[in-house]
Amino acid sequence: MLLRLRMLAAQGVHPLDALRASRLQEEEPRDAVLESFDIEGVAKYMQASKCKNVVVMCGAGISTSAGIPDFRTPGSGLYDNLQRYNLSQPELIFDLAFFQSQPAPFYELCKELWPGTYRPTRAHYFIRLLEEKGVLRRCYTQNIDSLERQAGLSPEKVVAAHGNMDEAHVLDSVPERKVDIEDVRRAIFAGEEGWQALRQAHGGLVKPKIVMFGEDLPDRFWELQQQDLQECDLLIVIGTSLVVEPFAGLVGKAAPDAPRLLINREPAGTCEQRVFGFRFQLPEGDNWRDVWFEGGCDEGCHALAAALGWGEDLQRLESEAEAE
Numbered sequence: 001m002l003l004r005l006r007m008l009a010a011q012g013v014h015p016l017d018a019l020r021a022s023r024l025q026e027e028e029p030r031d032a033v034l035e036s037f038d039i040e041g042v043a044k045y046m047q048a049s050k051c052k053n054v055v056v057m058c059g060a061g062i063s064t065s066a067g068i069p070d071f072r073t074p075g076s077g078l079y080d081n082l083q084r085y086n087l088s089q090p091e092l093i094f095d096l097a098f099f100q101s102q103p104a105p106f107y108e109l110c111k112e113l114w115p116g117t118y119r120p121t122r123a124h125y126f127i128r129l130l131e132e133k134g135v136l137r138r139c140y141t142q143n144i145d146s147l148e149r150q151a152g153l154s155p156e157k158v159v160a161a162h163g164n165m166d167e168a169h170v171l172d173s174v175p176e177r178k179v180d181i182e183d184v185r186r187a188i189f190a191g192e193e194g195w196q197a198l199r200q201a202h203g204g205l206v207k208p209k210i211v212m213f214g215e216d217l218p219d220r221f222w223e224l225q226q227q228d229l230q231e232c233d234l235l236i237v238i239g240t241s242l243v244v245e246p247f248a249g250l251v252g253k254a255a256p257d258a259p260r261l262l263i264n265r266e267p268a269g270t271c272e273q274r275v276f277g278f279r280f281q282l283p284e285g286d287n288w289r290d291v292w293f294e295g296g297c298d299e300g301c302h303a304l305a306a307a308l309g310w311g312e313d314l315q316r317l318e319s320e321a322e323a324e
């Protein structure tokens with residue numbers, strides 16, 4: 001048991017959550033809400049139940065086909081490729097205290113990921129299509145690349161749970177002092193001289209509003225998440241390892257009879273790892289609503305669009321974007 005707790009802790013699962021989850025695997029089974037536990041089953045459910053409150057949760061996996069590495073995939077993930085910054089632990093790049101003492105690595109990373117360099121993926125356009133079809137309640141993203149907005153999602157449909165580079169502020173300023181994002185972009189692109197000058201000009205470190213470990217999530221996340229998840233009639237989770245809290249906890253908050261679809265290369269967020277986690281890995285009878293599409297985010301989104309008869313609409317959105 002201890003070994004298992006250690007293993008889960010290494011994946012970011014708190015030991016108390018793991019212990020609680022092992023009890024909660026006993027969650028009372030319900031009648032199946034899906035005809036089949038696959039993409040077709042989800043599509044049939046969406047059509048039959050006239051789904052209109054779909055909540056999407058997404059992570060770095062939806063942007064890898066755009067050329068942005070994810071964080072934790074061994075080898076290609078960002079955390080395996082930060083040697084040049086000489087960090088004792090890769091997560092330090094998003095650590096507030098570390099940023100205050102050594103801002104350079106974070107600014108370098110901002111420069112690499114600055115919006116405008118990358119284009120949205122098929123998975124992003126699929127989420128936009130959900131909005132166009134009038135069924136998207138909200139898209140909760142952990143990504144800081146703003147590709148959901150670039151794909152055309154309306155601002156009110158997106159919750160950037162880990163912030164992004166649309167805005168910047170002076171660290172520890174009360175009341176908060178915002179800094180023009182174009183000034184910040186120029187300073188960061190000018191390297192150390194640039195961001196040191198910006199710091200001088202504003203009397204403190206200026207930080208794009210990316211949520212670091214040690215900072216709270218935006219108010220918008222806390223204001224919307226409870227009701228969105230309680231009222232959702234389908235949860236689609238795409239391209240995330242579901243190890244960072246409190247974001248990952250949203251999975252367990254979905255209404256108990258709302259189907260949940262995970263589109264990801266590997267399983268994530270299962271009930272062995274978290275409270276009310278996915279049950280797609282359990283024998284039939286113990287799972288009444290969860291589906292895992294094992295594969296690429298773009299492929300999974302394409303398959304669901306095709307099963308819904310929306311294949312051409314998705315194609316149109318992508319072609320229009322390419323033509324721009």
Ligand code: OAD
Pocket residue numbers: 058059060061062064065070071072073077094142143144162210211212213239240241242243244263264265266268295296297298
């Ligand atoms: P991770 O890198 O932890 O997880 C990405 C998941 O997507 C993994 O399970 C991959 O196997 C999967 N994946 C990658 N590419 C895929 C593809 N093309 N198709 C299908 N699956 C794919 O990224 P997140 O879960 O988003 O914090 O990480 C959460 C947070 O951790 C981030 O928001 C970041 C980091 O610390 C901040 O930026 C503040």
